[in-house]
Amino acid sequence: MAYEIQIMIDLTGKRAIVFGVASETSIAWAISKWLAKAGAKITLSYQKRFRSRIYSLTKDVDFIEGMHECDVAYDDQVRDFFANLDGKFDMVVHAIGYAPATALSKPIIYTSEEDFNTAMVISAYSLQRIVRHAMRVLNPNSAFLTLTYLGAVRVVPGYRIMGVAKAALEAFVRELSVNIGLAGHRINAISSGPIKTLAASHVPGFDNILEYMQHASPLRRNVVQDDVAKTALFLLSDLSSGITGQTIYVDTGFSSVALPADIDKLKFED
Ligand SMILES: NC(=O)c1ccc[n+]([C@@H]2O[C@H](COP(=O)([O-])OP(=O)(O)OC[C@H]3O[C@@H](n4cnc5c(N)ncnc54)[C@H](O)[C@@H]3O)[C@@H](O)[C@H]2O)c1
Structure with missing residues (x-):
């Protein structure tokens, strides 16, 4: 029997909402471009302080169908953002992280309750907030994606309170997958390797982390935005229809080694 397997990702006619573009280097911007490459139209939600950057970034592209300011620290802003959208959507990207500098600059034993609450609300609880308000604008079988980091499950120097917040974020992904699965929706996280x-740039010692990972990971390089965006495209498309509640590592393999990969000097020669 002849049959054909179609493996191209075609998102023509699909609509995505992307939270977290701040600049050309944002992982969310790379994801937006890859979704658009596959045919999707994008609505951006951005923070007011990045307005001028967003306007210059988007002025020459044709895949943006809406842009709205929204601070996820406030429930009414997230509610109003979704209430003001027209029509239905198929994908939502949450690429948001923040911890006050006062918390990042000192060992975690000195983190104040106020800074803890800020980091948790913006970096973790905002996912629940976005999922809750997004429900009314979604087509059946929609997909959510968030971004996390290895600091959620292991100590990475300098990551401090963000590690605690990302652990909560990953737990939210698992918990929310059960709630939204009833409606056929999926939610996953990508744990990205470090990217500048x-x-x-607010994580103390970040350049040292980049330098170390470049030699320590099996692929002997750091990830780039496009590595993450390509996996995002998969997780937001129907090709990943059976995957939900997961954290997928896109980190050039670093999370699977216990010691720096280049300790083993054996190389394959041709
Ligand atoms: N860059 C890395 O090494 C790395 C690694 C793993 C995970 N991540 C995660 O990727 C996501 C995107 O970060 P990025 O590295 O692309 O940096 P980025 O600075 O480009 O993006 C962070 C975004 O968070 C947004 N944000 C912060 N507080 C907000 C608020 N109150 N309301 C609305 N938006 C708010 C900012 O506006 C910005 O768009 C974050 O969750 C980050 O933790 C980054």
Whole structure:
């Protein structure tokens, strides 16, 4: 019997909402471009302080169908953002992380309750907030995606309170998958390796982490935005229809080694 397997990702006619573009280097911007490459139209939600960057970034592209300011620290702003959208959507990207500098700059034993609450609300609870308000605008079998980091499950120097917040974020992904699965929706996280972005520049010692990972990971390089965006495309498309509640590592393999990969000097020669 002859049959054909179609493996191209075609998102023509699909609509995505993307939270977390701040600049050209944002992982969310790379995801937006890859979704658009597959045919999707994008609505951006951005933070007011990045307005001028967003306008110059989007002025020459044709895949943006809406742009709205929204601060996820406030429930009414997230509610109003979704209430003001027209029509139905198929994908939602949550690429948001923040911890006050006062918490990132000192060992976690000194983190104040106030800074803990801020990091948790913006970096973790905002996912629940977005999923809750998004329900009314989704087509059946829609997909959510969030971004996390290895600091959720292991100590990475300098990551501090963000590790606690990302652990909560990953737990939210599992818990929410059960709630939204009843409606056929999916939710997953990508745990990205370190990439130099605006958010990353606030993590103390970040350049040292980049330098170390480059030699320590099996692929002997750091990930780039496009590595993450390609996996995002898969997780947001129907090709991953059976995957939900998962954290998928896109980290050039670093999370699977216990010691730096280049300790083993044996190389294959041709
Ligand atoms: N860059 C990395 O090394 C790395 C690694 C793993 C995971 N991540 C995660 O990827 C996601 C995107 O970060 P990025 O590295 O692309 O940096 P980025 O600075 O480009 O993006 C961070 C985004 O969070 C948004 N944000 C912060 N507080 C907000 C608020 N109150 N309301 C609305 N938006 C808010 C910012 O506006 C910005 O768009 C974050 O969750 C980050 O933790 C990054």
